Amino acid sequence: MTKTHIREIFLSIQGEGPYIGEEQLFIRFCKCNLHCAYCDTDFELSKSKEYTVQELLTEINKYDRPLTLSLTGGEPLLSAEFLKEFLPQAKQYGHKIYLETNATLTEKLEEVIQFVDIISADIKLKSATGEEISSDVFDNFFEIASSKELFAKVVFNKNITDEEIQSSIALAKKYNFELILQPEMSGNNFTLTTAQIEEIFKKFITLYPQTRLIPQMHKFLNVR
Numbered sequence: 001m002t003k004t005h006i007r008e009i010f011l012s013i014q015g016e017g018p019y020i021g022e023e024q025l026f027i028r029f030c031k032c033n034l035h036c037a038y039c040d041t042d043f044e045l046s047k048s049k050e051y052t053v054q055e056l057l058t059e060i061n062k063y064d065r066p067l068t069l070s071l072t073g074g075e076p077l078l079s080a081e082f083l084k085e086f087l088p089q090a091k092q093y094g095h096k097i098y099l100e101t102n103a104t105l106t107e108k109l110e111e112v113i114q115f116v117d118i119i120s121a122d123i124k125l126k127s128a129t130g131e132e133i134s135s136d137v138f139d140n141f142f143e144i145a146s147s148k149e150l151f152a153k154v155v156f157n158k159n160i161t162d163e164e165i166q167s168s169i170a171l172a173k174k175y176n177f178e179l180i181l182q183p184e185m186s187g188n189n190f191t192l193t194t195a196q197i198e199e200i201f202k203k204f205i206t207l208y209p210q211t212r213l214i215p216q217m218h219k220f221l222n223v224r
C-alpha cells in the first residue's frame with residue numbers, strides 16, 4: 001500500500017501568484033531536494049503523519065465539496081508514486097489540482113502531469129537560494145509543464161544579476177508563461193527596499209511584458 005508523509009492539511013487563502021485570494025486546501029508534503037537559503041517552510045518529517053491514499057481522500061472529503069487542492073511542500077513531486085494513485089481518485093470527486101513545485105524533477109512531473117490542472121513552478125536563482133541549478137534542468141521541466149496552465153514564480157533579492165534576469169525571461173519567452181516576481185522576505189519584512197524592488201521590476205517588464213510583481217500576501221493578511 002502506497003503511503004506518504006504529510007506535514008499538514010489546512011484550508012486557507014492562496015497567498016502567492018495569480019490565484020492570490022482563492023480559497024484552497026493546502027496539502028503540505030515532507031522532504032525537499034533543495035536547500036534554499038530563504039526557505040522558511042516547516043516540512044519536517046518528525047512532525048508529520050503518514051497517510052494512505054484512502055486516508056487522505058477521507059480527510060479531504062470531510063469538507064464535502066469540490067476544492068482546489070494545493071500540493072505544496074517541501075517538494076510534492078518527491079511523492080510522485082503516491083500522487084499517481086491519489087490524484088486520479090481526487091479528481092473523480094471534482095477536486096482541482098494545483099501543483100506548487102521547485103521545477104527540478106521533470107521525470108516525476110511526467111508521471112503525474114495528466115492529473116494536474118495548474119502548475120505553479122519556481123525558477124530558482126542562485127543569488128537568492130544559494131543553489132546552483134543548471135539551466136537545462138529548468139528547460140526540461142518547463143518543456144513538459146507548458147502543456148498545462150503554467151506560471152513561474154521568481155523569488156529575488158538585491159543580488160539578482162542581469163544574467164539571471166535574462167535567462168528567466170528567455171525561459172518564459174520560449175514556453176510562453178507569465179513570470180511572477182516575488183520579492184524575498186525575512187519574516188514579515190522585505191529584504192529589499194522599495195526602490196530596489198521597483199528597479200528590478202522595471203528591468204523585467206521592459207524586456208518581458210508578461211511579468212507581474214506579487215508579494216506573498218498571506219504574510220500581510222497574517223494567515224497561513
Ligand code: SF4
Binds near residue numbers: 035
Ligand atoms: S524548494 Fe521550496 S521547500 Fe524546498 S528548500 Fe526551496 S523554498 Fe524550501
